[in-house]
Amino acid sequence: MTAATRQATANQAPDTPASPGWKRFLPESGRWAEWAAPTGLVALVIVFTALNPGFLGYGNVQAMLAASAILIILSVGQTFTVATGGIDLSVASTMTFSAIMFGVGFGAGWHIALCCLLAVASGLAFGALQGAIIGYGRITDFIVTLGGLSMASGLALVVSDGQPQTVVDRFMLRLSTGSIGPVGYMVLAALVIAVLAHVLLFHTRFGTHVLAAGGSAEAATATGIDVRRIKLAVYTLSGTLAGMAAILLVARIGAAEPAANTQFLLNAVAAVVLGGVALAGGRATIAGPVFGALLLTALTNGLTSLGVSQYYQPVAVGAVVVLAAFVSRYQK
């Protein structure tokens, strides 16, 4: 460095004054979208508690947390695919397919650990297949996973012959009913997954590369990041998490059913959008979608407790999502 350039540095005093410490805790402008979900959750809780004081009761909180576990796991997986600028429309069907594979293992008298492994492996394999087609086959995420949605739910029907497989097992029963305080094992599992996902996204090279690939595939490629591999990885991850969610689903229902589970797909995408993750890719948090999933569960639960017909609930979910998207856009 020369004296001249050093002189230049001195002349170019930084034009932003040091911000006071507390300001660091406020979201930087343009990041308010990431706060939509927690804010909305608090608002919902206040409204529902006012209308129904039992809403925040121990039993109801426990029920809500338990009901949110599967959605949290699916939303975390979805976050990674959306962060790359893609979308996994097959998450719910992959979960159904994995659940059916669980049932196949169980029906054949396999040990429960092997059944769980089979479910996760099925989700992983299906996700990897889609990721490979998207990354290396260069076909749009939307199309591949739309096809995947159809294929996975079809395969679930084929393999199960349309019949549910009852799963009665001590481990599965404890998984669905056991808890530490109000926090059930299933939620605990979901939260552990969420924390690990947060570490993966923000504290590993892989996570940075996911955000870079989503932010600008061209720029990522120019620095030598293999975007195809990133695509393969995020869809594999999403499929694997769907496989894990399948275990919770089987535990919760007590059976492996070839049901469509469409609501889970809609809610998983909705939770990600509510969580302030940019659909264009490049920006994501894990906490946002987790709050989004909690919000959607609280919404469904609150409406049910007020005696609103189940038929209205998808309408409410849809309205909230569009509202959230509208609010975050308006704030930009």
Add this chain to the structure above:
Amino acid sequence: MTSELVTVRGLNLSFGNVRALRDVDMSLAEGEITAIVGDNGAGKSTLVRCLCGVHRADSGEIVFDGRTVSFSSPEEARHAGIETVHQNLALVEDLTVWQNLFLNRELTKGFGPLQVLDRKGMRRQAEEMVSALAVNVPAVGARVRRLSGGQRQAVAICRAAGFSSRLVIMDEPTAALGVQETERVETLIRSLREDGHAVLLISHNFDQVMRLADQVWVMRSGRCVAGRRTAETSAAEIVSLITGALAA
């Protein structure tokens, strides 16, 4: 005479019917600023993309630091010590300055496969890189989206200059910049040369080329038609070489 860092011999590359490069011969020396000039579509960016591993030539040879190389990816070229500031910048807007500086070069800590990012270390080193080159950015923690064009260019150059690169390639680094920003970037380019990096500069600004470069190559419709030492030529001669009014 300084030693040659890069020698290009008989490079050809076609995109379908378009012959973007035809038998290109050129070279650049260690510790010098070498410029490539030529009209739009002359093949400058294409030549540079062959050097930095984006494209692979159909035929011909690239010798880098005494070895014949054939990079199959930008990653390989970066590994060999060739960093590039692309015409379209190649920064990720949603990431911060320090994340961009360390993109695909992230520092990690931990044991074996359990590696986590050393975010603090990267921030600190990013501060050092930025201040060593006298780059004027608001903060290394700021997202690139918030930076001006000149600041972005500075970040891109800063990244190219880091990581002990031997050759820094810049494709029209001042094309979109104002007078002051251009001056700052030129200062940056000179300081790269002072630090011992070879620089390959593409520019449409002849005054800039005359000011900065030691050697200039002229390209015309895919061919490298002439090479001159800047000390022995004039802007007028370069212009006539580009248009073809003067045969090489």
